[in-house]
Amino acid sequence: MTPDVLKIIEDAVRDAGLDSERVGDNAVVVAIPGEKRLKTACWFMVGSHAVEIQAFVVRKPEENLEQLYGFLLQRNPRQYAVAWGIDSLGDIYLTGKLPLAAVTAEEVDRILGSVLEYADGLFNRLLELGFGSSIRREWAWRVKNGESLANLKAFEDFATRPES
Numbered sequence: 001m002t003p004d005v006l007k008i009i010e011d012a013v014r015d016a017g018l019d020s021e022r023v024g025d026n027a028v029v030v031a032i033p034g035e036k037r038l039k040t041a042c043w044f045m046v047g048s049h050a051v052e053i054q055a056f057v058v059r060k061p062e063e064n065l066e067q068l069y070g071f072l073l074q075r076n077p078r079q080y081a082v083a084w085g086i087d088s089l090g091d092i093y094l095t096g097k098l099p100l101a102a103v104t105a106e107e108v109d110r111i112l113g114s115v116l117e118y119a120d121g122l123f124n125r126l127l128e129l130g131f132g133s134s135i136r137r138e139w140a141w142r143v144k145n146g147e148s149l150a151n152l153k154a155f156e157d158f159a160t161r162p163e164s
Contacts (some may be wrong), residue, residue, distance in 0.1 A: 005051065005103050009044050012108035033113060034120030036154065040092075042115050044108075051103055053082055053096040053111060057119045060090030061130025068129040075122075080114045092126065094118055128158050135159055 008023060013020040019031045027045045032055075042055040048084050061068050072084035072092070082096035094115055098107065127135065135152070139159035142149050152159065 005046050005100055008103050008105060009046075009051070009108050012105035013112070015105065016109055016112060018112070031114065032116050032119075034116060036125070037120045037123040040115060040119045042112065046100070050097045050099050053098065053115070054092065055094040055095075055115045055119055057084070057094060057123070058092045058126050058130065060086075061092075061126075063131070063133055064129050065090070068126065069127075071129060075118075079118060082118065083112045100152055124154050128155065132158070136163070138140075 006022070006026070006028060010020060010022070012026065014032050018033075020028050023029055023043075026047070027043060030042045030044070032040045032042055037057070040055050040057070042053065045052040045054070069086070076083040081098065082094040085093050085095045087093060096111070098111070108130065135155050137157050139149065139152055140153065141147070149156070
């Protein structure tokens with residue numbers, strides 16, 4: 001059954017115009033382009049009863065762990081197919097499981113859309129909560145030294161707003 005499930009996943013990804021790569025005998029990794037998070041790698045790992053979905057979103061936050069993890073946990077009940085989680089290092093992922101019998105091209109497309117919506121849509125907010133001090137320091141250093149702010153433009157309002 002695994003080859004058929006992998007083929008369904010690969011065909012759905014190709015039809016969506018996304019890049020993917022087969023990894024070993026039972027996994028496909030998909031590159032999902034975004035706007036805030038330039039690319040999210042989403043893994044589909046086919047097991048004997050289910051497909052495990054995993055997408056790395058951000059490294060372990062430097063600060064506000066309780067606030068950030070609470071922010072994510074409050075969203076889990078409203079999300080489709082994937083939920084926020086952390087690994088043993090504190091890195092933040094989206095994870096989910098899908099029974100093999102439920103794997104269709106439409107379902108793969110919905111899951112990819114969910115991963116994109118959650119990872120890309122909340123990315124800047126996650127960075128502000130978990131790395132806000134570093135962002136502000138970097139912004140101030142670049143302003144002071146006349147360095148480019150181009151790749152920090154998304155954080156201009158945040159970085160220049162007085163801390164509360």
